[in-house]
Amino acid sequence: MERISDVHVREIREFLLKSLKDVERLRKAVGKYFSWKPLPTQREASVYAVDGSRMMKRLSGAIVYAVSASAIGEKLYYWNDIGMVFPYKSVDDRVALHMDILEKRMGAMALELGADLVLMDGTISSAIITPPTYVTSTTRDLYSRHGDKLLNAALEFLDFLDEQWVEWREKLKEEGVLNGFSLPSRSWNGEEVFSILMKRGAKSIKGSFWWVNDKEDLIVLFEYLEYLHALDRLLGGRVAAIAKTFYKSDVVKTVKSREGDNLKGTPMIIDTPVVASLSEESGYLPFSYLKEPKGGFPRLVAELMARGRFQNLKDTLIMEGGKIVGARIRPAYVRFAEGGLIYLLEVPEKQDFERTLSEILSVAEDEYVIPLEYAHHSVVIKKKEFDAYVNAVLSALVGEDERFLSFLRYGREPLE
DSSP states (O other), X not given: OOOOOHHHHHHHHHHHHHHHHHHHHHHHHXXXXXXXXXXXXXXXXXXXXXXXXXXXXXXXXXXXXEEEEEEESXXXXXXXXXXXXXXXXXXXXXXXXXXXXXXXXXXXXXXXXXXXXXXXXXXXXXXXXXXXXXXXHHHXXXXXHXXXXXXXXXXXXXXXXXXXXXXXXXHHHXXXXXESOXXXXXXXXXXXXXXXXXXXXXXXXXXXXXXXXXHHHHHHHHHHHHHHHHHHHHTTSOEEEEESSOOOOHHHHHHHHHHGGGGTTOOXXXXXXXXXXXXXXXXXXXXXXXXXXXXXXXXXXHXXXXXXXXXXXXXXXXXXTTEEEXXXXXXXXXXXXXXXXXXXXXXXTTSXXXXXXXXXXXXXXXXXXXXXXXXXHHHOOOHHHHHHHHHXXXXXXXXXXXXXXXXXXXXXXXXX
């Protein structure tokens, strides 16, 4: 590797020196409107932490992937699934959504199995106010063409998920691990979702075959309904989220708006370096997210809410003129140890913020929250292990039937 260029070092140094001056101007202004508070006293509680992981491998005719989630507290719970999909419509986002579904289910089930508080990695607000673009457009098109037939199918599918939820939870309680099929929308023991609903006597599917030509798009929609179903269950209990990486600027934007010309010329720096400069002590700084239009849920989701579905989610949303502008979430920047890193904590407004933070502190040590660290290490899917496992599975399948090979070759084989 070449020697570090003096030009590059000088350029980055100048950027940082200028940024330090800007941070100092903003720090003085932020101190007028926000205060760094000491951490509350610890409060013992049964706290579980949830995290997830995913891995993919692109083959010549399909994509094989693995998703997993774990919940760690007084007990350990795991949920693992390995599946295969065709590269149809936003497959990367759909695999990420699958992992999110398992995380939200795991968190909700931990609450139902006795946890006082569940900690999620990342943020709650982004999960609530940012529907995937590919789902929104697909749903809008499907609902405009199928209307009440689609609405009734969605309601019957959600009824099925409610029943399946009980089975999942009881098995998780007894065995601690769930393996195998986890998205009925995609398939269930080799049986597609439409066949499952038909066997259950779903009138929306059994009555006519309006759904046949839109099967793939409907599967994408039903996947999203599984996500909303799990998220709604999670929001029914006491939950909080801690993000390690975030690029928020709500504090700085608030101060710049109030100070006007006094801060003229200062750039829109993210909050973290400014907040960190207020104090080296452990503590927290509560603030409010600024309201910004984020779009709206598809009409189908609004209709499902009007029929009593997703009520926890509905109560958490802030809507104006049919648009999502925010969530009823209390955010705060938190430092768990003197001189430590700044984290973003989110707590739903319906919960007591101080109590929630006190319970988190009961499982925090040094700079971070121990169960979240354990959950991360327990769930991470390592590429080397994933590739070895997939290769073993694919070899076994090709040994059964060589015709599978047209789907299972790997495009980078000649390069390796």
